[in-house]
Amino acid sequence: MSAYRFLVNGAPAEVEAPGMRRLLDVLREDLGLTGTKEGCGEGECGACSVLVDGQVVDSCLVPICQVEGRIVRTVEGLSLAARERGSLDTLQEAFLDHGAAQCGICTPGMLMAARAYLDAGGAADDGAIREAIAGNLCRCTGYTKIVDAIAAVAKPLD
Amino acid sequence: MPTRTLTPGTDVLDRALVVDPGQRVPGRASGFPLRREGPAKLTGAAKYTDDLVFPGAWFGTTIRSSEARATLRAIELDPDVDWSKVVVATAADIPGENIVSSIKDDQPLLVPIGGEIRHVAEPVALLAAPDRETLRRLRGRIRLVTEPLEPVFDPELSDHVFAEYDVKHGDPSAAFAEADLVLEGEYRVGHQEQLYIENNAMIAVPGEDGGIVIHGSMQCPYYVHNALKRALQLTSVQARVIQEETGGGFGGKEEFPSVLALHASLLALKAKRPVRMIYERHEDIVATTKRHPAVVRHRTGFAKDGTLVAQDIEVVMDGGAYCTLTPVVLSRGVLHAGGPYRCPNVRLRGRATRTNTAPNGAFRGFGAPQTEFAAEMQMNRAAELLGISPAEIRRRNVYVLGDTTPTGQLLRESVAGEEVLELALGASLFERVRERTRREAAQRTGSGTIPTGPLRTGNERRATGIGLALAWHGAGFTGSGEVHLASVASVELAAEGRIRVLTANTEMGQGTKTVFPQMVATELGVPVDWVEYAPQDTAEVLDSGPTVASRTVMVVGKLVILAARRLKETIEGRSNGVPFHEAFRDDAREHGATRIDQKFEPYPGVVFDDATYMGDAYPAYGWAAAVATVEVDLDTCEVQVVDVIAVDDVGKVIHPILCEGQVEGGTLQAVGYATIEEMKLDKGRYLNDRLATYLIPTALDAPHIRSILVEAPYSGSPHGAKGVGELPMDVGAPAVVAAIHDATGVWIHDLPATPEKILAARHGERAPAAVGPGKAA
């Protein structure tokens, strides 16, 4: 067991854990952030996607020792500012409006992959959006409404 | 942004009630309520079963067989382990009957000593421990002593029959003799995994009264409730089942959750503390139900002009090791096997048997996707042989008002096969595109078209193809199913003035929590936010039946609307005509709670005889057409499904966004079924039992799906709705396979149509030839 310190959604966190504990388990069990979901435990479904230093990763494949000193962002931190006003951020709003969330289990991971795409300056380009979320399996929507929702808040195509 | 540009041109189109695209801003739920639990799901606040914390809870796991068939002689615990620190449960610990309650009483919770193990993942014992490390360490220290028995894997060789049906209409043998073309075909479809992204999950909490409270992921709380009462000898009060947020079902959480809830409960009762049983993906794939594999054989007679004159269809389904819902799956499969076509002479035979593989069960479409794939293949192949277009052969045969089905059901209303067909053809420019793809195919000299050089490539890398399929889908339960269920749904004005809808019907992504309050609010004339949806907790809601068969909006929705109407009448009666929305708060203060329980009444004039299998198999049918466009890589035979136009008649669209969501999601599941999804087996064991090996489509594999919704209302429902969830599943696969044929010239008879099969077919393995014209062989 060692102590690991990092930022989660803007707040410092410190956990005592074996270094090989998955970031996913640290978030869900040690920190109680259950918005991040487990779907397969082997990096295939993307339900556990979070941002580490702005990059989207599968938190089931990241040992906590590699998160020391890093910045982690989860679905709970997506709309921190907006939630203080009691509302969703623009991406979450677009998902709600477009019907992009159905059963909701892939939604947190999908939002994080979309957030990484948008933060990197991604445009409202169908193919590029699909590539950006290709690591996030959804079994409910057929992806159409998810792609529409992301496109609605992405910068317009030149 | 999806847009709908329809220019209805024919009389048929003028009659069709296409949902007005101007009704909403494209892509936005303008004028309709937003998904009720949406914000919770979007912020991570929604609690799924594995997100719940129960202090002191232990972790449970299942000890499974590794043999397909054997006699269980003993369960040996390693003597070097201190077993007092954990709990092991076996069949001997079951207080009631060792039966997972379903259609037949053949499935045990756990195989007893001396009992028969019937599949490789069969549960034999259960283990609970305070932490997962102990659980992992000890699960390998329990050894099963068995004597192997000879397993059966081929459903056609099995002598244990779960169900059989034989439906006859007219005189097929005489008609075959008269037919101009007799076409035979054999089609095979494999196991498909539901692959909800949330694995099966249950937490059992023992109560002080000796009872159990279940928190879990499920479609049907009362199925679980019944199973608990029976196996654990509990009263209706001692057994309490609460559905938590559920991350997808698709039929995969219809009957299986009973097994997991019983396992968790058994451990919780013995450990005297909460026990969590959360499957990991590998275990979920290995142990839970799949879509039934099937072999479907057709012999079809046509007149020269493409008119159907005779059908002889045999369906064999692989039920797996236990019966589960197999008889009803087979029944739906057989009843839909002829496709949405009028035929005066029909024989439909179906048989489902037992094999030593994991049990198969419910999956969106419930038997119909298997048999309608075969029916549509047969229709498309006949069109090719007769030299008429796939559109035209369907125009000549599709059911219209006044036709009679093979069970003798007169189609009195709500028949929209022609409408969905014409809309799909129009929106996809089917005939024009097909003219082009056929011209290109004729000119092509590319890969695989060079007989002497199968390893050569050609100038063209890719070929485009377009394919059409049409289907019907019986709305709600088959035959007298609803009558036996006798569902009850309630609307309540609570004492404190809250308006609540109470049903056992679950939200698993399809939108129950949004549309029921919407429907009730409309009836009561109040804003939708004023209407609450009570939790799916057996201590709070009555049994309104399972959340399956696309019945929620059609059947339970009707009960909810009728209950709301009666509540409105009651309140307005007591308030001397003051409208409900002004009167209900005072009424609640004055009279306390008023609750209306609405019981299912048989649909008027709908009669089905279970013994003869004749009559009205369904109160009404939904109708679907799909046109798929594919691009096939001519070097590798990789298939990209580019576009699907999906046209679905749902009776009445209650919520356009949610309805489209069902069509789009169902269409992609069908595209996966058509192209890449297949469980591969070796000696009863799934070979691709992980998410790295059982693949479903990603966003890059998904076609652009354009959904066109049609409304041909059913008069038996106050709202006219017929259900939507299963419809798109019936048409996707045959449309894609027809498009692959259009691009490559080969018919793939077995799903999925993999590049391996397409390549083999292009290298000369021909599809079974037609018999005729003239005499049948």
Add this chain to the structure above:
Amino acid sequence: MPAEPPIDTPKHLFEAYELLASGPTRPIAGGTDVMVAITGELGPIPERMLDLSRIEELRGISLEADGLVLGARTTYTEIRRSALCREHLPALVEAAGTIGAAQIQNRGTLGGNIANASPAGDTLPILLAADARILVGGQRGEREIKALDYFVAYRKTALEPDELILHVRFPLPGGRQLRFRKVGTRRAQAISKVVVALGWQDGPRGWSDVRVALGSVAATPIRAAGTEAVLEGARPTPEVADRAAETLAGELQPIDDVRSTADYRRAVSARVLHRLLRDAGGW
């Protein structure tokens, strides 16, 4: 929840070497393969782990006199974004883009792909076709292994248990051409059915130093020597392409497995090569 074996996080190579020398230790970089192993479902759980994520010596992409050098910890995303890789090794950039999806590309490393040595490893045929050299090191010193000599048998490599992969050197002789094609079950997140990499040097007397390398068709990534011989000294004409495709189909001995069939792999390897030759020949 999977196992949590002990792990050390050294900051310097010499510390890592010491740990590796002291007993069986499984290195972890991006974790995209190793983290699946700790579930214990696919084989024994490693007893002890070595975290490479703080060792800066394993990072970086640089153009040197004898080629392009990529640190073992270079991720697929870094390869895709690297101007040097795009200019000098576009085939590797293309291969990196076919691996997993964003989440895997952000974490998975070139060194990990090589260490894992799956017969389906998507970058590995590129290493073979480019005559790459793999620099490995340990307490006993450093040594360079030719890609051709590295893959010994199914998931067995020339890397010793006390050695680490440090970097990969891709020679860049002028006019060297490399092509890549992956065939998978779906368009992202798919383990390959067939991978083909083709390398050659164009000269006045035809092609030279031809490399035909393949993945997922044998127990290791392989080179097809007979096919290379057909192409060596030749030009990509239709006749040569036909002969090369036939030779390749003749010399491959792929197997049926859960992803594909032997017949498919053989025919499609040949056709993909035929297509690459057709494109190179411009006919």
